[in-house]
Amino acid sequence: MASIELKDVVKHYGSGKTAVKVIHGVSAAIADGEFIVIVGPSGCGKSTLLRMVAGLEEITSGDISIGARVVNDLEPAERDIAMVFQNYALYPHMSVFDNMAYGLKIAKVPLDEIKTRVDKAAKILELGQLLDRKPRQLSGGQRQRVAMGRAIVRQPQVFLFDEPLSNLDAKLRAQTRLEIQKLHRELGITSLFVTHDQVEAMTLAQRMMVMNAGVMEQFGTPEEVYHRPASTFVASFIGSPPMNLLSAAPGARAGSIMGIRPEHLDIGSTGWELKVETVELLGAERLVYCRMGDETLIVRTDEQHTAPKPDSIIHVAPREDRVHWFDAATGKRLP
């Protein structure tokens, strides 16, 4: 087990004038045993960052250390890490056992040791009966577990997950999420998990890195990220439905943006006057899409609350202690 440190990590594709900068200096310290989720929209550089830690992409500048050892120039196999790929990347012609054992065979681990380790991993992941099967004879969820098994048997310092759940159906995804959490509790290995799904990020992360266009916007616990978003990007990316961002709210300071989550707006008899546009029922709650001047707002109400009619006027009061302020020019949070 080991800590990970990123120091001013920069990545360019190409060189000279045509170079495209994809990671703009990311620094972060990850403690031993932490479960970190890197989340962001597609193209934000989250996978590139993970692949740099893995050693599959070169680092343009900066340092990546794993367990106090700078690994910039080490081959992936020498970094003492294991990775679970999005498409699992199982060797199609090898049995489940051989898939898991391949890395150990190359590392010249004695055969009986390999057997013990694979059997142990297979037991944790309930793959015992499948060891002789080929990957094509497995379901998506089983393949996913084999991919995790291959990572576990190596007993690495760090686990890297590259969107491992995105090829599973919704039910299996929720189930596997719980399994990954359980696994992390049992093994306590430092993990980096990349996803574009904020629900995965919120549920799995001990701390999460929110990335946008190659910049790390915020690095903190899910609570911090949700309750004190560091920028308008984080505010609108995390949370569903997203936070309302209003540049002309009543009582707003000049040059600032007001942020308020849909669940922190209470419908009552006083407050802002909003015109209702549409109403959506999501089971336990209702989303009311409203208009105030040029801006649209979403208000979240209880399902038991009577639904406002479209085109009617409602009064909404923001909870003062839940209002966020952001700088209009930089998008950064104002204290």
Place this chain on the structure above:
Amino acid sequence: MVERSPFLRILAHAILIVGVLVVAFPLYVTFVASTQTAEEILQAPMSMVPGSHLIENYTAALKGTGMGAASNAPVGRMMMVSLITALVIAVGKIAISLLSAFAIVYFRFPFRMFFFWAIFVTLKLPVEVRIGPTYQVVSDLGMLNTYAGLTIPLIASATATFLFRQFFLTVPDELVEAARMDGAGPLRFFKDVLVPLSTTSIAALFVIQFIYGWNQYLWPLLVTTNETMYPVVIGIKRMISGGDAATDWNIVMATAVLAMVPPAMVVMLMQRWFVKGLVDTEK
């Protein structure tokens, strides 16, 4: 067919049957001729019923004890030469093509695309085009009448390299990365992952290249002057004497039948993999 009219069905079958007859009839004549005596063949019309000299003719051909005026080299020996030549060409072509495709797809080196196109362009240069200079080289190296001379100039193969390149391009990058994670070096990856994944393509190519090697005519005709190094295809040619001398057609036909057997066997035995290799790939 979309329409299921009986007439169209009969027509389709008629065409197929005629096609089969067109292909099969010469083979049948060859076989019948190989069971008769030389005199019987020369009668007009030739009997279409197999004669009684099957074993006699085939032993004569295999042992080279025919009475013909031209070459009487034993066909057994020629079959051996053909077999070794075809195997070396097929295996050599596959080995070299696998390695060169591996280099072109997985390594970044200066002029990579130049080399790829250089290989690709040679598709347009079959042996016949470069036969003069190649002969000169082989002859200067003293490789006339040797297996090396028969096989080496035919081994380089743009087609196979290109085929393997296309296959390697379909292997997902994540597999390469997973292998790197597992600590497999390039050759290890090649041996443990790429080659096993290519087995069906290899089988298909083996069939094609074995027949290519077996059926070589022009090149062996140039580089073999010694009876002990004749491949069977050349052997047939040498058995047919020119001018007025009598040719043992029965022995020639027996040799022709013998020459057809190994390629046909290769095709039949490897048919399953051959078809699989051409239509699908395990990924």
